[in-house]
Amino acid sequence: MQPDLIRDILDETVDALGLRDRLRAIRALLNWEEVVGKTVAAAAQPEALKEGKVFIAVKSNAWIQELRFQQQTILQRLNEYAGSPIFNELVFRVKPRSRKASRSETQPEQPPIVEPELDAATIARLHSLTEPITDAELRARVTEYLVAYHRLAQIRRQLGWRECVRCGCLHPGEGSECPFCRGELV
Numbered sequence: 674m675q676p677d678l679i680r681d682i683l684d685e686t687v688d689a690l691g692l693r694d695r696l697r698a699i700r701a702l703l704n705w706e707e708v709v710g711k712t713v714a715a716a717a718q719p720e721a722l723k724e725g726k727v728f729i730a731v732k733s734n735a736w737i738q739e740l741r742f743q744q745q746t747i748l749q750r751l752n753e754y755a756g757s758p759i760f761n762e763l764v765f766r767v768k769p770r771s772r773k774a775s776r777s778e779t780q781p782e783q784p785p786i787v788e789p790e791l792d793a794a795t796i797a798r799l800h801s802l803t804e805p806i807t808d809a810e811l812r813a814r815v816t817e818y819l820v821a822y823h824r825l826a827q828i829r830r831q832l833g834w835r836e837c838v839r840c841g842c843l844h845p846g847e848g849s850e851c852p853f854c855r856g857e858l859v
Contacts, residue, residue, distance in 0.1 A: 699720055708750045713740070717765070722816070724857065725761035730768035737765045743820040765806065789827040799823065 702722060706714035716736045721728040731737050740747070744763050751760045791799075799819045806812040826843060834843040837851040844851035 694755075694759050696758045697757055701751050701754040701759075702727070704754065709747055713743070713747075718769075720766075720800055721852070722760075725759060727760055727762070728764045728766065731765050732767070734767055737767065740765055785810050789824055789831075792822060795823065797818070798826050 688807060697785060699722075705719055709717075709772060716733075717729050717731040719727050720730045723741045729739060729740070735783050738762070747763060752758050803812045803816045806815060808822060829843045830846075832845070834845050835849065836843055836855055838849045839854040840851060842851050842853075846852060848855070
């Protein structure tokens with residue numbers, strides 16, 4: 674398989690599933706600080722997206738007032754970043770960041786997370802997944818990605834992330850479903 678064919682297949686699949694705008698929206702929100710700047714990002718963070726409405730947690734009422742003045746500019750920048758007019762409204766909610774007690778008062782210091790070692794059977798299984806790729810460089814890169822992703826998944830499980838019962842992805846939140854399957858990031 675040629676690398677161009679894989680990209681084309683992925684593009685066709687994304688379009689066939691109707692996920693193009695959703696992916697663009699998520700990309701824009703994941704790059705929130707780049708879109709709105711460090712000052713605004715320090716005071717307000719997107720929490721959810723539903724039907725073009727972005728729900729934003731803001732640290733104070735004063736910031737809500739300021740952001741209401743900037744609402745059209747923020748919407749314009751989000752839509753430009755997404756490359757499509759996906760966003761149509763910003764909904765602000767005061768959600769101050771909690772003042773956490775120092776770590777020593779609440780819980781003992783946790784040891785740093787150590788990158789997990791993969792057993793021989795897992796490595797062999799990951800290599801077998803990439804065997805059909807004829808281009809040696811591409812096969813090596815895909816194998817490297819699969820190993821890294823598998824290690825990341827193990828670390829996330831160590832941190833208490835759960836597997837979504839609907840789509841199987843790992844998520845850090847409460848409940849049995851991830852935010853996408855719950856409809857919070859539609």
